[in-house]
Amino acid sequence: xxxxxxxxxxxxxxxxxxxxxxxxxxxxxxxxxxxxxxxxxxxxxxxxxxxxxxxxxxxxxxxxxxxxxxxxxxxxxxxxxxxxxxxxxxxxxxxxxxxxxxxxxxxxxxxxxxxxxxxxxxxxxxxxxxxxxxxxxxxxxxxxxxxxxxxxxxxxxxxxxxxxxxxxxxxxxxxxxxxxxxxxxxxxxxxxxxxxxxxxxxxxxxxxxxxxxxxxxxxxxxxxxxxxxxxxxxxxxxxxxxxxxxxxxxxxxxxxxxxxxxxxxxxxxxxxxxxxxxxxxxxxxxxxxxxxxxxxxxxxxxxxxxxxxxxxxxxxxxxxxxxxxxxxxxxxxxxxxxxxxxxxxxxxxxxxxxxxxxxxxxxxxxxxxxxxxxxxxxxxxxxxxxxxxxxxxxxxxxxxxxxxxxxxxxxxxxxxxxxxxxxx
Amino acid sequence: xxxxxxxxxxxxxxxxxxxxxxxxxxxxxxxxxxxxxxxxxxxxxxxxxxxxxxxxxxxxxxxxxxxxxxxxxxxxxxxxxxxxxxxxxxxxxxxxxxxxxxxxxxxxxxxxxxxxxxxxxxxxxxxxxxxxxxxxxxxxxxxxxxxxxxxxxxxxxxxxxxxxxxxxxxxxxxxxxxxxxxxxxxxxxxxxxxxxxxxxxxxxxxxxxxxxxxxxxxxxxxxxxxxxxxxxxxxxxxxxxxxxxxxxxxxxxxxxxxxxxxxxxxxxxxxxxxxxxxxxxxxxxxxxxxxxxxxxxxxxxxxxxxxxxxxxxxxxxxxxxxxxxxxxxxxxxxxxxxxxxxxxxxxxxxxxxxxxxxxxxxxxxxxxxxxxxxxxxxxxxxxxxxxxxxxxxxxxxxxxxxxxxxxxxxxxxxxxxxxxxxxx
Numbered sequence: 001x002x003x004x005x006x007x008x009x010x011x012x013x014x015x016x017x018x019x020x021x022x023x024x025x026x027x028x029x030x031x032x033x034x035x036x037x038x039x040x041x042x043x044x045x046x047x048x049x050x051x052x053x054x055x056x057x058x059x060x061x062x063x064x065x066x067x068x069x070x071x072x073x074x075x076x077x078x079x080x081x082x083x084x085x086x087x088x089x090x091x092x093x094x095x096x097x098x099x100x101x102x103x104x105x106x107x108x109x110x111x112x113x114x115x116x117x118x119x120x121x122x123x124x125x126x127x128x129x130x131x132x133x134x135x136x137x138x139x140x141x142x143x144x145x146x147x148x149x150x151x152x153x154x155x156x157x158x159x160x161x162x163x164x165x166x167x168x169x170x171x172x173x174x175x176x177x178x179x180x181x182x183x184x185x186x187x188x189x190x191x192x193x194x195x196x197x198x199x200x201x202x203x204x205x206x207x208x209x210x211x212x213x214x215x216x217x218x219x220x221x222x223x224x225x226x227x228x229x230x231x232x233x234x235x236x237x238x239x240x241x242x243x244x245x246x247x248x249x250x251x252x253x254x255x256x257x258x259x260x261x262x263x264x265x266x267x268x269x270x271x272x273x274x275x276x277x278x279x280x281x282x283x284x285x286x287x288x289x290x291x292x293x294x295x296x297x298x299x300x301x302x303x304x305x306x307x308x309x310x311x312x313x314x315x316x317x318x319x320x321x322x323x324x325x326x327x328x329x330x331x332x333x334x335x336x337x338x339x340x341x342x343x344x345x346x347x348x349x350x351x352x353x354x355x356x357x358x359x360x361x362x363x364x365x366x367x368x369x370x371x372x373x374x375x376x377x378x379x380x381x382x383x384x385x386x387x388x389x390x391x392x393x394x395x396x397x398x399x400x401x402x403x404x405x406x407x408x409x410x411x412x413x414x415x416x417x418x419x420x421x422x423x424x
Numbered sequence: 425x426x427x428x429x430x431x432x433x434x435x436x437x438x439x440x441x442x443x444x445x446x447x448x449x450x451x452x453x454x455x456x457x458x459x460x461x462x463x464x465x466x467x468x469x470x471x472x473x474x475x476x477x478x479x480x481x482x483x484x485x486x487x488x489x490x491x492x493x494x495x496x497x498x499x500x501x502x503x504x505x506x507x508x509x510x511x512x513x514x515x516x517x518x519x520x521x522x523x524x525x526x527x528x529x530x531x532x533x534x535x536x537x538x539x540x541x542x543x544x545x546x547x548x549x550x551x552x553x554x555x556x557x558x559x560x561x562x563x564x565x566x567x568x569x570x571x572x573x574x575x576x577x578x579x580x581x582x583x584x585x586x587x588x589x590x591x592x593x594x595x596x597x598x599x600x601x602x603x604x605x606x607x608x609x610x611x612x613x614x615x616x617x618x619x620x621x622x623x624x625x626x627x628x629x630x631x632x633x634x635x636x637x638x639x640x641x642x643x644x645x646x647x648x649x650x651x652x653x654x655x656x657x658x659x660x661x662x663x664x665x666x667x668x669x670x671x672x673x674x675x676x677x678x679x680x681x682x683x684x685x686x687x688x689x690x691x692x693x694x695x696x697x698x699x700x701x702x703x704x705x706x707x708x709x710x711x712x713x714x715x716x717x718x719x720x721x722x723x724x725x726x727x728x729x730x731x732x733x734x735x736x737x738x739x740x741x742x743x744x745x746x747x748x749x750x751x752x753x754x755x756x757x758x759x760x761x762x763x764x765x766x767x768x769x770x771x772x773x774x775x776x777x778x779x780x781x782x783x784x785x786x787x788x789x790x791x792x793x794x795x796x797x798x799x800x801x802x803x804x805x806x807x808x809x810x811x812x813x814x815x816x817x818x819x820x821x822x823x824x825x826x827x828x829x830x831x832x833x834x835x836x837x838x839x840x841x842x843x844x845x846x847x848x
Binding site for chain 1: 501502504505506508509512515516527529530533535537540542543553554555556557558590626627641644645647648649653670671674675677678680681682708711712713714718755756759762763764765766767768769770771772773774775776777778779780781782783784785786790792793794795796797798799800802804808809810811812813814815816817819820823824825826827829830831833834835836837838839840841842843844845846
């Protein structure tokens with residue numbers, strides 16, 4: 001980890017800069033796959049699955065039987081853990097919708113909003129060495145609570161053409177309707193454009209590598225909504241002198257093991273605290289199975305010493321971390337000062353991994369500084385609001401003259417006429 | 425208008441297809457301007473202003489004096505109208521935020537969300553023959569209610585280097601902090617990257633031509649959030665036999681006058697009703713100042729006859745119009761069946777122009793079918809939510825074992841360790 005001791009404020013921007021992801025160079029490759037799937041549907045999906053996932057698949061959809069069987073190959077203890085997590089995620093997400101309220105802005109002018117689920121949504125779950133079933137809970141449960149009618153899931157198959165049972169089991173539990181063994185850019189394309197086998201969706205959610213991210217950004221330009229731009233996962237920790245170095249080191253390492261491009265940031269006022277945590281990291285990292293990955297991530301990571309707590313919060317708000325742990329005595333009051341972060345963990349017994357899996361909050365969060373303008377996933381992400389208005393004759397009379405004057409001043413005569421013909 | 429009489433459902437997609445906006449061909453031009461401003465700041469903005477707006481400007485920011493003077497050149501009646509609209513927009517938008525609620529998902533596990541304003545936002549208001557000050561109300565008022573700290577506005581200057589007083593007056597009223605006389609792609613670039621004179625913002629809002637839209641999509645890919653993808657404005661009307669043909673024709677024309685690419689759709693069960701409305705349109709269009717524009721828009725527009733009300737709603741939900749007028753007896757109950765639309769106007773005295781200006785609802789709405797997944801602008805658009813959690817030792821014990829099992833199953837050993845070190 002690189003130590004910056006009381007850097008000048010003018011250097012913050014440079015110190016906090018994330019590594020740039022060069023997506024533009026991937027665009028031609030990704031665009032080609034998107035176009036092929038758009039034109040040739042399932043045949044193209046099949047061809048790319050053979051090319052990238054090394055498996056030849058006729059029927060992309062996983063059968064009911066296969067889904068129903070999945071549970072039998074998952075240890076009971078893990079099933080119980082998944083159910084507990086699902087229950088907490090359900091409790092937390094259930095409470096997030098806005099009540100309908102009709103507002104009479106003037107006598108006879110009634111306006112209201114109604115939240116409506118997005119009818120068709122697609123979830124993408126990446127492949128890799130282990131099945132990321134926890135993300136299925138984080139996307140599927142809010143989609144189900146929102147009331148989306150069609151919730152489909154795509155995930156890359158093994159070379160035998162299968163999906164991991166934990167993926168199937170969790171997807172069913174979370175309320176996913178249909179599951180497809182398709183990965184990568186071809187999965188994003190199939191969901192964005194629809195094929196004979198895969199239904200078109202209106203919004204695509206979920207993490208992925210840089211090809212998947214690029215594909216999501218490209219289909220967004222042509223009309224399919226996406227959850228948010230994805231980047232490498234991040235954790236910032238603010239630790240005061242009461243922080244337990246063993247805990248903080250373990251938290252930083254839990255982030256560092258995600259990938260060599262993970263971002264880890266430690267902010268302290270006390271050099272002594274920073275030093276103790278650093279020493280703990282050096283010891284604990286050796287105990288990890290994924291220590292090579294963690295060490296790579298740590299080599300890009302930073303310890304920043306600041307002059308006081310106020311400056312710590314200012315710096316952290318400027319960084320806008322995906323995850324922020326406030327490992328300090330006054331965590332709850334300090335939390336009020338957080339304005340840019342995805343998810344915040346308060347005190348000494350709230351490790352990031354609690355929120356990653358089972359506390360109930362969502363773990364699909366804005367990375368790369370996007371917490372300045374984006375929220376993490378919630379039930380709202382699976383809904384949209386429609387506004388309604390009903391004016392009586394009296395209501396139209398109350399605002400009609402203003403509408404006419406404003407429309408005329410904007411050169412919109414026909415807009416004014418639509419009022420006039422009704423009031424004449 | 426083109427009449428489709430009881431088209432087969434398999435033809436709906438083709439009939440409802442919007443004209444494709446070919447944005448890809450603009451990208452190199454737009455990207456070049458973005459890059460120039462990113463590299464050369466104000467000097468590049470100045471150069472493009474001279475090139476596109478034909479005006480040479482040193483200080484882009486409009487002075488306090490100029491803003492304070494603006495009111496004196498606006499007729500009192502128009503000012504009153506603007507204030508009435510602002511008051512209604514304020515009343516409607518004020519009520520939209522979610523209360524904070526701490527949820528104990530398990531004993532000792534407290535989770536909550538907090539809505540936080542996006543600190544810095546930029547509003548873009550296009551130029552043209554008339555000042556679109558109503559859009560300033562629609563963006564500035566929710567931004568102010570949200571509590572955004574820096575609300576800046578860019579709009580293209582006249583060849584004399586000025587902005588219209590109605591723009592300045594409305595911007596001040598709506599709570600805009602700083603106003604810049606910059607238009608087009610160079611304005612989007614200045615707000616996305618920041619220059620010496622223009623502060624960088626985190627999210628950019630507002631309509632614009634296809635160059636501006638393309639610029640917004642490109643800066644979105646590199647990290648600046650945008651409100652939504654913009655397209656030509658649209659109106660669909662469902663008219664039953666009780667609908668007043670004079671009113672409906674005036675509504676359709678109020679949309680058609682927006683631009684030659686505006687979309688207008690009339691859906692009826694009764695051929696007689698459709699015929700009467702069509703005849704009214706032909707008569708009323710001749711009365712309009714902008715009749716050339718309206719006629720061009722009408723030439724692409726459609727009347728669709730369907731077999732019954734149910735099919736009408738199905739077709740309209742498939743189209744997902746920006747604006748939808750239900751000009752029918754049972755408008756309020758029918759409104760419950762709307763699932764894809766931006767803003768809906770019920771009954772015979774709710775013209776679209778009411779919502780465009782003064783009823784209180786927002787007029788920045790999803791076009792081009794995006795109402796299937798996007799909401800119109802609200803206070804939420806200027807905020808993001810952060811999740812917080814605080815676990816006690818007991819809380820961590822209650823979920824700790826589940827976290828460990830799930831993390832292990834996902835191959836995330838360090839995630840499990842972050843729990844273990846705390847519970848050991």
